[in-house]
Amino acid sequence: MLRVICFILLAIAAVVVIRVPFAAAEDACIDCHKSLREERLNRPAFKIKNDYHLARGLGCHSCHGGDQTALDNKAQAHSPAKGFLGKPKRHAIPEACGRCHSDPSYMRQFNPSIRTDQVKEYYTSVHGKRLRDGDQKVAVCISCHDVHAIRAVKDQMAWTYPTNVAETCGGCHGNAEYMKPYKIPTDQLEKYKQSVHYETLTKRADLASPTCSSCHGSHGAAPPGVDSVANVCSHCHVATAELFAKSPHSSAFADLGMPACVTCHSNHDIAPPSEAMLGGGEGTPCATCHEASSAPLKKAAELRTMIEGLAGRIDQATATLTRAEHAGMEIGAPKFELIAANESLIKARAAVHSLDVEQIKTATDSGLDVAQKSLESGQGLLSEVQFRRKGLAASMLIIIAVLVGLFLKIREVDRRKRLD
Amino acid sequence: MPEQQPEPQDEQVDHGRRTVNWLLGSSLGILFVSIVYPILKYLVPPKLAEPTTFSVTLPWKLAELKANSGRIFRFRSLPGILVKTSAGELRAFSAVCTHLQCTVQYREERQDIWCACHNGVYDLNGKNISGPPPRPLEPLKLNVRGDQIIVMKG
Amino acid sequence: MTGVRITAWLEERIDLWPLRHFIGKKVIPVHRHTVWYYFGGMTLFLFAIQVATGILLTLYYRPSGEEAYESVQFIMTDVQFGWLVRSIHSWSANLMVLMLMIHMFSVYLTQAYRKPRELTWVTGMLLFGIVLFFGFSGYLLPWNVLSYFATKVGTEIAGQFPLVGHTLMRLLRGGDEVTGATVSRFYGIHIAILPALMTAILTLHLFLVQKQGMSVPPAIEQAHRGQPLKTMPFFPNFLLRDLFGWFVTLGLLAALAALSPWELGQKADPFAPAPAGIRPEWYFVFMFQSLKYIPAKIGPFEGEVLGVLGFSLGGLLLLLIPFLDKKSAVGEPSPLFRSIGIGIIAYIVIFTLLGYLAPSVK
Incomplete structure (x- = not known):
C-alpha cells in the first residue's frame, strides 16, 4: 500500500516537473x-x-x-x-536590472563567476553621469542589450557580440541628428569600418580584435584620456608599447600633451602600418611636427630606406625561389630560411617605435643577410637548371660519335651491295 | 668486278671495315653505358624515401630531448615546434604565430610558447593566452617509432 | 665470335630459318618517296622510349590529388636524374604525336591505305586515337594549374556529345568535377588500359605491315609500268638508316630535356580562377581554336555540340577512307581524295597557328 502511495506521489512529482517547461x-x-x-x-x-x-x-x-x-x-x-x-521609467532601468545583477548572492545561483559591478561601473561612464543629471537620451542597459530579447554576449545574434558592437554603438553615435545636442563627431563608425581592427574582426574572424568597447569600456564607456591611450593600446600591442616607452617621443609627446599611439596612427581609422608612414612627405605623421629636411626627418627617411631595402630583398628572394620552384626545383630549405628574414622585418618594423637606429639596423642587417642567402640559393637553383646542359653536352658527343659510325657503316654496306 | 681487284686494296677495304665496326661498336657501347648509368642512378632510392608532404621524421633522437625544452623543426617549408613538457610529455604544433606568421619559441623559465615579434603567448596546448595572436597554434600529430619522432599533419 | 655461338646455340633448339629467311628477303623499294617509310619506325622508337621512361616514372609517381604534384616535384628534385626521365617522357610524347601525324598524312597522300592495306590503315587510325588519349590523360598527371584547367575544358568538350555526353564526362572525370579522383582514373587509363589496347593493336598493325610489305605510291608504279623497282635490303641497309634517325631523335630529346626542361608549374587549385591563356596540348589546339570560332547557336542547335559532332564525323571519315576512295582501290590516282587530304593538313596547320598567334577570343 505504501508503495502504491509512493508511486502515485512520484508520478505527481514527475508530472509537475515535466510540466514546468509548459508553464512558460x-x-x-x-x-x-x-x-x-x-x-x-x-x-x-x-x-x-x-x-x-x-x-x-x-x-x-x-x-x-x-x-x-x-x-x-x-x-x-x-x-x-x-x-x-x-x-519601468528609463532613468530607473539601471537600478531595475541591478536589483538582481548587482546582488552577488542572487547571481551566484545562475553563474558563480559572473560579475556584479556593471551598474556601479555604469554610473562612472559618460552615459551614467548624464543619466543622473536627467538626460533621458543616453544609453541605458537596454540600449545595448536590447529589451525583451536580451541575449548572452556569447550569442552571436546579441547586440553585444563582438562583431555587432560597432553597429550597436553606431546606432546612436553614428546618427548625426540624434547626437546633435552633444556636439561630438558622429563619423566614428564610418572610420572604424576602414580600420585594420575592423577588418581583422570581421574578415579574419579574430574576436579579440578591438571594437568600440575594447578601448572605451562597455558599462563604463568613456573616451580614454590622453594619458591612458598608450596603456589601452599596449593591452595587445605589448612589444611596440615597450619600445615606444623607451623612445624620445615618449616624453616629448607627454610634454606636448599629445597622446601616444594615436598621434601617428589615429584612433578610429587605424590603417595597417606601412613604411610609407615614415619619412617627411606630405601627409606622413612625422611631418606634422618635424619641419621638412630637418635632422629627425632625415633619420626617418634613413629608417625607411633600411626597412624598404629588407622588404625589397625578401620580395626578390621570394620571386626567385618561386621561379625555381615552378621550374621543378626543391626550394623547401631556402624558403624555410627566408622565414627568419621576414621575422627580422617584422621586428625592425616594431623597432621603429624605439627610434633606435642601432636596434633597427641590427634587425634589418640580419634579415638582409638571410634574404641575400635565400636569394643566392634561389639563383643557384636556377643556374643548376642551366648546368644540366653541360652534362648533356657530353652525351651529345657520344651520340654524334654513334651517328658518325652509323654513317660510315651505311656507306660501307651500300658499297658492298653495289659490289655484289 | 671483285676478282680483278689487287690484293692490297682488298686488305685496305677489310681494314676500313674493321675500323668502322670498331668505331660503331665502341661508341654504341659508351652510349649504352651513358643511358644505363642514369637509369641505375634513378632506381637508387633517394635520401628522403618519400616526399615530405605529409610526414617528417625529426632529425633528433627521442633520448636527446630534455624535459622542459622546445625545438624548432622544418615541416615542408614551414617551421614546427616540438615541446617536451616538464612532465616529459611530447607535443608538436606549427610554429607559425597566428598573428603575423613569426616563428614562435619555447620559454623554459615560463614554460610557455612565446612569439618574440609582438610578445604573443601560447600555453602548452597551443592556445593563445596573451598578446595579439588571434588563434591557437595549429596542432600536429606526433608518432614515436622506437627512438624516432615522426610528425604528421594533424 | 660470341654472337655466332649464341645464334648456333639457339638454332640447335629453335628453327630460326623462317625468321632469317624473312629478314634476308625483306626489301624496301627505293624511289623519291622512300623517305616517308622512316616515320613509322620513328614513332615506334619514340613509343619504346615512352614505355621505358613511363615505367621508370611509375616507381615514384603517386596518383592522387594530394600527392600527385608533390611526387612529381619529388621526382624532379630528389630522385637522381628524375628531372631527365620526366623531361624526356614529356618531350618524347610530343615528338611521338608529331611523328605519328607525319606518318599518317604521308600514308594518306601516297595512298598507301588502298587495297589490300585497308586494315593497316584502320589499325593505324585506332593507334592515332589511342596516342591522342595517351597525351590527354598523361597531361593531367602532374596536377598543375595548366593541366588541371586543360583537362577541365577537355572533358567539358567531351560532355557536349548529344545524349551520352554527360555520362561520358562523368565517366572520364570519375565524378562531376575534375578532382583527385580524376587523377587516379587518368593514371589507370594512362598506364594500364591504353597500353593494353596499344599493345594489341600495334602488334596487329606491325604484323600487317610485315605481311604485306611496303606500299609503293600508284603514281610511281604507273611511271615504271610494271618494271621492277629498285630496292634496298631491309637488313642491314635500311635498318642502319632507321637507326641513324633514331639516334638523331635521341640526341634531339636529350638536347630538348637539357635546354628546355619540362616545367612543373604551380600546383592545381580547383577553387582558384582559371589563369589567362589556357590552352590544351598543341595537338588539340586546332580543335580547341575551331570551337572558339563556332557561334554559340546555329539554328536550333548549340554551336559547340555541332563542332564536337563535326570533329567526330571527320575522324570517322578519315577512319573509313580506304572504303570511300574507290579509285585508289583499283590502283588509280584519285585527285579528289588527295585534295581532301591537303585540305585537312592545311586546316590543321592554319588553326593550330591561329591558336597560338590570334589574340585570345572571349
Missing part, C-alpha cells in the same frame, strides 16, 4: 499580450521567446511585477497588490 507557455502575460492588437503591447510577448532570462524561468513578472498565473484575468495580473510595476 501558459504564462498569463505572454498568453494575453500575444493576442493584443496594438503592436506596442504584443511585440514584447513575441520577442521574449529569445530572451536569456526566460530560458532560466525569469518571465515578464521578474521585471514588471504582477501575477503571471492569473490567466484571463487582467485585473489580477496587473494588480499593484501583486507588485505590478508597469513599464
